[in-house]
Amino acid sequence: MFRRIIIGLDGSEKANKAAAVGFDLAKLYSGKVTLMHVPHAETAAFVVGAVSGYHAAITKPSFAEIEKAGQKVLDTALAIAKDRSFENVETQMPHGDAATEILNYADEIDADLIITGRRGLSGISSLVLGSTTQRINHLAKCACLSII
DSSP states (O other), X not given: XXXXXXXXXXXXXXXXXXXXXXXXXXXXXXXXXXEEEOOXXXXXXXXXXHHHOXXXXXXXXXXXXXXXXXXXXXXXXXXXXXXXXXXOEEEEOOOSOHHHHHHHHHHHHTOSEEEEESSOSOXXXXXXXXXXXXXXXXXXXXXXEEEO
């Protein structure tokens, strides 16, 4: 049923919960998981700031810092996979609009399920669902699961 699962990550706790749920579902259905993170300066500043005292309000992170923060997001989810003894996982870190990139990749691999956190790091964009999750849920050609 859920053999090709994409998990959209942004570095938030809800995204990490989404990863845990995704690995459990993939294990149940002998599926494969693709972890996707589309890095942006705002999420990179949060990840770098949360870890190393980066002054996000003062300085915009460089491309290298954005890439490093993006890899940290993916590595955190890979650690969750390892904790759950799940090995059939790959990562993708494209650049662009998060919803568009996730939806395009879902179409490319004929995904069965896209899992995201209900609200990620941007509390201003929406009161119930994050704007990325809203777009994915609205436009996806496969099942979607939003984790609270």
